Amino acid sequence: MSMTFFIPQDTTALALGSDSVALTITSELKERGLEGEIIRNGSRGMFWLEPLLEVEIDGSRLGFGPVKPSDVPGILESLNSHDKNTKPGNHPLFLGKVDQIDYLARQQRLTFSRAGVGDPLCIENYQRLSGFVGLTHAIKLKSQEIVDQIKDSGLRGRGGAAFPAGIKWQTVLDTAGEQKYIVCNADEGDSGTFADRLLMEADPYQLIEGMAIAGLAVGANQGYIYLRSEYPVAHKILNQAIERATEAGFLGENICSSGNDFFLEVRLGAGAYICGEETSLLESLEGKRGMVRAKPPLPAIEGLFGKPTVVNNVLTLGAVATILEQGSKTYKDFGMGRSRGTLAVQLAGNVKRGGVIELAFGVTLREVVEGFGCGTYSGRPIRAIQMGGPLGAFLPESQWDTPLDYESFAAIKAMIGHGGIVVFDDTVDMAAQARFAMEFCAVESCGKCTPCRIGATRGVEVIDRIVQNQDRDNNLILLTDLCDTMELGSLCAMGGMTPFPVRSALTYFTEDFGGESPREN
Amino acid sequence: MDKSANIDQLIEQFKTLPGGLLPLLRAVKHAVGYIPDESVPQIAKGFNLSRAEVHGVISFYHDFNTSPGGQHCVQICRAEACQSMGSRQIEAHAKKSLGIEYGETTKDGKVTLQPVYCLGNCACSPSIRINDDIHARVSAASFDQLMSELCSPVTNDVGAKK
Ligand SMILES: Cc1cc2nc3c(=O)[nH]c(=O)nc-3n(C[C@H](O)[C@H](O)[C@H](O)COP(=O)(O)O)c2cc1C
Ligand code: SF4
Numbered sequence: 154m155s156m157t158f159f160i161p162q163d164t165t166a167l168a169l170g171s172d173s174v175a176l177t178i179t180s181e182l183k184e185r186g187l188e189g190e191i192i193r194n195g196s197r198g199m200f201w202l203e204p205l206l207e208v209e210i211d212g213s214r215l216g217f218g219p220v221k222p223s224d225v226p227g228i229l230e231s232l233n234s235h236d237k238n239t240k241p242g243n244h245p246l247f248l249g250k251v252d253q254i255d256y257l258a259r260q261q262r263l264t265f266s267r268a269g270v271g272d273p274l275c276i277e278n279y280q281r282l283s284g285f286v287g288l289t290h291a292i293k294l295k296s297q298e299i300v301d302q303i304k305d306s307g308l309r310g311r312g313g314a315a316f317p318a319g320i321k322w323q324t325v326l327d328t329a330g331e332q333k334y335i336v337c338n339a340d341e342g343d344s345g346t347f348a349d350r351l352l353m354e355a356d357p358y359q360l361i362e363g364m365a366i367a368g369l370a371v372g373a374n375q376g377y378i379y380l381r382s383e384y385p386v387a388h389k390i391l392n393q394a395i396e397r398a399t400e401a402g403f404l405g406e407n408i409c410s411s412g413n414d415f416f417l418e419v420r421l422g423a424g425a426y427i428c429g430e431e432t433s434l435l436e437s438l439e440g441k442r443g444m445v446r447a448k449p450p451l452p453a454i455e456g457l458f459g460k461p462t463v464v465n466n467v468l469t470l471g472a473v474a475t476i477l478e479q480g481s482k483t484y485k486d487f488g489m490g491r492s493r494g495t496l497a498v499q500l501a502g503n504v505k506r507g508g509v510i511e512l513a514f515g516v517t518l519r520e521v522v523e524g525f526g527c528g529t530y531s532g533r534p535i536r537a538i539q540m541g542g543p544l545g546a547f548l549p550e551s552q553w554d555t556p557l558d559y560e561s562f563a564a565i566k567a568m569i570g571h572g573g574i575v576v577f578d579d580t581v582d583m584a585a586q587a588r589f590a591m592e593f594c595a596v597e598s599c600g601k602c603t604p605c606r607i608g609a610t611r612g613v614e615v616i617d618r619i620v621q622n623q624d625r626d627n628n629l630i631l632l633t634d635l636c637d638t639m640e641l642g643s644l645c646a647m648g649g650m651t652p653f654p655v656r657s658a659l660t661y662f663t664e665d666f667g668g669e670s671p672r673e674n
Numbered sequence: 675m676d677k678s679a680n681i682d683q684l685i686e687q688f689k690t691l692p693g694g695l696l697p698l699l700r701a702v703k704h705a706v707g708y709i710p711d712e713s714v715p716q717i718a719k720g721f722n723l724s725r726a727e728v729h730g731v732i733s734f735y736h737d738f739n740t741s742p743g744g745q746h747c748v749q750i751c752r753a754e755a756c757q758s759m760g761s762r763q764i765e766a767h768a769k770k771s772l773g774i775e776y777g778e779t780t781k782d783g784k785v786t787l788q789p790v791y792c793l794g795n796c797a798c799s800p801s802i803r804i805n806d807d808i809h810a811r812v813s814a815a816s817f818d819q820l821m822s823e824l825c826s827p828v829t830n831d832v833g834a835k836k
């Protein structure tokens with residue numbers, strides 16, 4: 154019986170020891186004189202099961218997880234067993250057929266349909282799973298027709314601001330210029346987010362394909378992926394993928410014999426959260442300090458090196474490949490209201506089953522956290538959820554029934570952002586979280602505007618005084634004033650939205666801020 | 675090795691690259707371990723910038739240290755998802771057991787401790803990074819284990835392991 158073993162090589166699987174599992178399988182197979190191929194796939198994004206070992210036998214993929222090296226001999230024995238009692242199904246780590254695992258089967262995977270299926274760098278595998286079909290379609294279309302497809306799909310930017318991608322592309326297409334650029338924002342700085350990383354590590358050709366399509370759509374022949382330096386694994390995989398895609402003719406000169414060139418390069422960030430903001434990112438790409446630019450001019454008109462530039466998030470560009478492959482109508486049929494398509498929810502923090510969960514917009518936060526997450530890792534009750542990264546509000550239980558839809562979240566002064574959900578149990582100190590929000594802003598501010606640069610530092614001091622009960626009433630007023638000033642007087646969302654987590658912590662979790670508890674008043 | 679000659683070579687290599695200053699600084703850091711203050715005039719000249727501009731770029735980014743660090747860089751994730759899983763305790767434990775604060779290097783020159791804000795491993799927090807390896811679900815005990823592996827002769831064998 155020939156067997157193929159799949160062991161993921163994405164950051165999280167590696168961080169949980171998947172390399173030593175792979176090594177153990179190699180040596181155990183040898184010792185037993187067994188044949189077997191080992192493929193290092195990307196992760197499926199079910200991180201709570203990593204390292205997830207998949208074994209392909211007779212065309213079906215059986216899962217075991219989470220696997221430690223010491224589990225390997227037992228698993229191999231079960232696979233070769235003819236005794237009914239010791240067959241794989243009786244192994245304690247046996248998960249059944251991987252595509253039938255509830256957590257995966259209940260998702261609506263478009264962008265992540267290929268993640269974890271095979272070797273992320275194998276182009277044949279990518280093509281076998283409909284890869285580069287979107288690009289092939291795009292080559293046959295006029296630029297305007299590609300832009301129209303994106304507009305019709307209703308796709309909005311997945312980086313946080315949710316701006317309609319098609320409208321941005323139209324502006325770049327309409328702006329005259331010999332040189333235009335496609336820039337992929339792969340700075341993924343928000344805590345609780347890792348879907349960009351998973352896409353780049355598990356299905357890098359999809360991003361490459363999306364960027365090449367964007368190039369055809371607006372007339373750009375050069376792309377840059379601005380990748381955060383905190384992602385060494387993604388860096389390695391992307392560089393190899395670009396090299397192979399270039400050799401195969403999907404990048405470089407005259408891509409797919411279309412007469413169009415598209416060159417692509419990865420550039421590393423240098424540990425600055427603010428460089429995720431698109432204008433700061435462009436400054437950084439130009440080799441400067443990452444100071445946020447005033448808008449206008451829009452990057453679509455005067456972007457990188459002053460040229461018309463598309464800046465899109467990794468997942469936005471990934472969705473582009475799907476839309477061109479399956480059609481804008483199919484994509485648009487997912488979702489609710491003005492939030493079309495699917496959202497890659499990232500479930501993180503103190504949660505039992507964390508991972509990437511791709512679903513059509515409209516599911517509630519509670520359905521995700523309870524239905525997929527199955528409660529906290531610690532087993533204690535959930536107390537607060539932070540959605541949308543460090544600039545997102547802390548949500549108390551009364552708000553967990555909000556559907557994941559950009560407008561519904563805006564209505565409760567919260568945001569979906571890049572789709573990260575961070576769960577906290579009842580041991581969390583919400584005053585400490587509010588203080589951290591201010592501290593983070595102080596550390597990461599680009600320094601251009603006073604309310605953000607100075608305000609955040611003052612915010613930390615004021616929260617400290619409130620918690621220590623020093624001149625409490627006045628300091629509470631001061632904190633509110635400070636939040637108002639930051640919201641109104643900041644050039645970008647760093648200073649402008651840091652008040653969101655602070656205010657929500659103060660409003661919904663007042664009892665953590667010292668002083669007399671309100672109930673005793 | 676002559677540091678400045680080496681840096682001159684790198685400047686030659688990167689100065690014509692559009693937006694080449696950040697890639698250059700990364701390459702210098704890779705080659706020397708940090709960005710030496712003495713290299714600023716050299717870099718400024720090569721890139722046709724003022725020294726103040728080059729200095730401004732170096733100081734803006736957390737990654738560009740201007741003094742030598744230890745043999746190994748250990749980063750502890752301080753961001754929210756890791757906090758929810760007890761990273762504040764890991765942080766306190768690391769500082770205490772290594773006897774250093776963030777930005778400092780142990781007396782034996784082995785370890786420099788740095789904060790980091792998210793490593794993209796937030797579903798299996800708390801996370802730390804040691805050089806280019808990320809570790810998940812770190813506890814005080816597993817931290818100590820990792821540190822003792824770092825300082826044992828096996829791993830110091832000129833990176834023979836991996
Ligand atoms: C402080 C700050 C940080 C940001 N970080 C990121 C990021 O890490 N990744 C990202 O794609 N967008 C980030 N954004 C949003 C970008 O400015 C921009 O809206 C996005 O790259 C546009 O692409 P999209 O339309 O495809 O989302 C950030 C914005 C702000 C204000
Ligand atoms: S709000 Fe803060 S980060 Fe944004 S431009 Fe102003 S100073 Fe820079």
Ligand code: FES
Nearest residue numbers: 751756793795796
């Ligand atoms: S918050 Fe620590 S890895 Fe993301």
